[in-house]
Amino acid sequence: MHQPIRILKENRIGQVLQPPLIPCQRNIPAVNIARGCSFSCVYCYARGYSNAPRKDEVYVYSNLAEKLIQELENPRRRKPWPRYVSLNTSTDSFQPYEEVLAISWQVMQLLLQRNIGISLLTKGEIPPEFITLFQRSKERVAVAIGLVSLSEAFKTRYEPGAASINDRLDTIARLTRAGINVRVRLDPLIPGINDTPAEIRDLFQELSCRGVNTVSVSYLMMRPGIMGQIKRELPAVHYKLLEGYFQYRPRSFIAASQNTQLISPVLRLRRYEEIKALAAEHQLKVLICSCKNPGLAADLCSQPEQEFLSATRPSNNTRQLSLFK
Template identity: 30%
Template sequence: MFQEIRQRRARGALSNAPGRFESDRVCVDDGWTPEALEHAVETTIREEHARSLITYNRSPDLPFDRSINPYRGCEHGCVYCFARPSHAYLGLSPGLDFETQLIARPNAAEILRKELSARSYKVATLAIGTNTDPYQPCERDYGIMRDCLAVLKDFNHPVAIVTKGALVERDIDVLAPMAEQGLLRVGVSLTTLDAELSRRMEPRAPSPRRRLAAVHRLTQAGIPVRIMAAPLVPGLTDPELEALLAAGAEAGADAASWIMLRLPREVSGLWQEWLAAHYPGRAAKVMARLREMHGGRDYDPRWGQRMRGEGEYADMIGRRFKLACKRLELNEKTAALRTDLFARPPQAGDQLALF
């Protein structure tokens, strides 16, 4: 039974428990009542001098084997974000710290250029936004994502971007030429069309309407966009699946995908705390559906199961998705991005070619 906790203004998580690697946990009564803590929690940003940037994975259920993250933590504050547990590695809480204690990597573009220039580097599509959003609010000030895009453009390197941020429109001048060469796709995550629900779940992310406007602007500029019904929440947003896909198609998206709500590690407790506070009448149904798809557990991390679950309910969602995509002419699979154009640009100190 979760205690009643009031949500801090414009934040997703309701609590800030220590990370799982913190052995000492001390609770002190400081005399403040919950009402006294009702003020908005300020965002602080630290800078990190990155020594490496490209992260490689061997997950068989992911369509990419490498990614970069310009930022650690995400101010969008999506309570369901599966990346929250990564903040524990920094000695910070996956709760409020994840969305208020951010880390920017201002030398990311410099390190990326160095890594792509290595003679041992073998080109393949690079994913950005698969952990934390590269177009979260602090990107307006830092511009790290834009700097990284400039490097990728210089190398003719293929890139797949996932975002909720409308700030992606700022970079159309870089994205459109890359898309024209077959080097880029963008995925825009859309969880619900209900503005009130979105504000509760994703307090600092653009509204659903604003995200759809971004899809329209990108596609009008010739940039291919996938609409991502992700995450789909059983008993809360799943009735909207067809409407989400239809809205994306109307905005210009040419492809679609879906992912079921994932609750790894600390995310489960944060989600259930949020659910009990905002939708107590639906909490039991939502969790029952999730456990039904994960063998009785809140989450099944097995490859091939973690994204969508299994069983009758998961299969039903899959059938609905396929039928909607067929009707709306949305592709489930898209052509691979080009890798044959990759080339290391001339750099200071290079020997000139004789021919």
């Protein structure tokens, strides 16, 4: 059973619009509405950050909207407004708590009111009022849903606090019906756990019938903090299996981390080709994240959002001239 979560409040200190850390998000400022995440995904890299709170705590930035307005409206600001921002790269906008949802609403609304687009990834269930908000500015909203398995057993073990599989599938369907730009992220695929052809074929079938046309895919990146979480929170057989895939792999600087391991490139390449073939059966386009697959022919996995959101007309505000720099 997922442990109870304490939602606490604190003030955001420092700049709200943060420059991106990974190449696929270049030129796209990020905004996080909280520190910590109630979803407690075992594979989450952000849980290993030095300022990450305890697993059962989420600190919501209660002054975030006010600080964001101050940054954007500061008469001494020289930078143009960004065309769009990436929301919650180390937490989730749609954790099912009133305090989290209230701040998410404030931030999204104030950005969209200023014709600043939003790009977000969530493993949560998006409430109807947010979809209505997005629909009013759908040319400035791009949503990615994280869904890596149809198995509730996998979800319970690896993503204990995230929305149920059915809730995420329902969210995808509601977004596509509303005409909102949506894709699905199969990230991470975990070797020997959720990457069998049968499981991926079934997942693609469910996505296709809900109107999805693009998926981005990447295998698990292993870091010491993630391996520690796996060892503490998963059955020993899972830890041993994953240890076997990563034990002798070199550590490199990948996706803004010095101490990252990837499974064999030969294995990844073979699996990606198999996944592309399965996707073709359902007319799905597959993007392989280049940040997480150095040395392989891969894609800028945020490219669909960048092309979609950058194509919108800028605000009349003279400061909104180009992407954040």
